Amino acid sequence: MRWEAVVLYALPIHPQATNVSDTGRNETRSVATHIPRSEHSISRVNISPNALKVLYRLKDSGYQAHLVGGGVRDLLLGREPKDFDIATDAHPEDIRKLFRNCRLIGRRFRLAHVMFGREIIEVATFRALQQGGDGNADQHVDDEGRILRDNVFGDIEGDAYRRDFSVNALYYNIADFSIIDYTGGMADIERGVLRLIGDPDVRYREDPVRMLRAVRFATKLGFRLEPATEQPIEALAPLLGDIPPARLFDEMLKLFMGGGALANFEMLRHYNLFGQLFPLTEQSLTHEENHFPLTLISRGMANTDARIE
Structure with a gap:
């Protein structure tokens, strides 16, 4: 299987090992693997029509829109997803303006719930990787290192690295139906391995x-x-x-x-x-x-x- 790899600036998995310039840009690079539609098994036929509505409206409004998390993982494994979650660069207030059937929830993580009857499509803004000791008022960590609140918005790369397991950090891009993999999640799915990022x-x-x-x-x-x-x-x-x-x-x-x-x-x-x-x-x-x-x-x-x- 041939996958196209694109080198992008990315937030690192281990912030302690990062060299940060005076401008705050991370100097490390990460290889993001893009798997085109012809080389993966996910079809829109198996995605909730309501999730597709949300994805397309975000895209048509000029925002990035990706199916992410367990929904992508389960579709790749041939399972029926329980939920369809979406990640975007639109901020929560922007999402609420696009959908009248939307409400914002959460304090630790600010999320948008777009409601279609009993089905709820959860939409989250890309978040930045937690950088300890940066003094940001929107990031709070206790003495044990536990994140208490995290509302710092970021990009898709940082969002991928702050997720828990590599198999949950795969992004299905509605713009071209490709899968974007920053953390080796596709390989872990093939090997049957659960790996913390x-x-x-x-x-x-x-x-x-x-x-x-x-x-x-x-x-x-x-x-x-x-x-x-x-x-x-x-x-x-x-x-x-x-x-x-x-x-x-x-x-x-x-x-x-x-x-x-x-x-x-x-x-x-x-x-x-x-x-x-x-x-x-x-x-x-x-x-x-x-x-x-x-x-x-x-x-x-x-x-x-x-x-x-």
């Missing part, structure tokens, strides 16, 4: 929920965790204690009510994540009698999966 220790500290997402995506996709992505998880598991309960609850629903409860349960225990979420249950599991209560929980998870399927 950047330094895993830093990225998990920025958002500890990424450890739960690593488990969920690995089991959902049948991918293996790349060694560097896997290595810090057990040591950093206690950071989940700082996450708001409402956000953890949302992740629990995705982990245990999506058809992969048993696999997620076993993988969470393997990386010491389950004990951080359910310490009393984990404690009881360390005192088994005739395989109880582990067998009970495992069978309950398996039955839940069977009902959902």
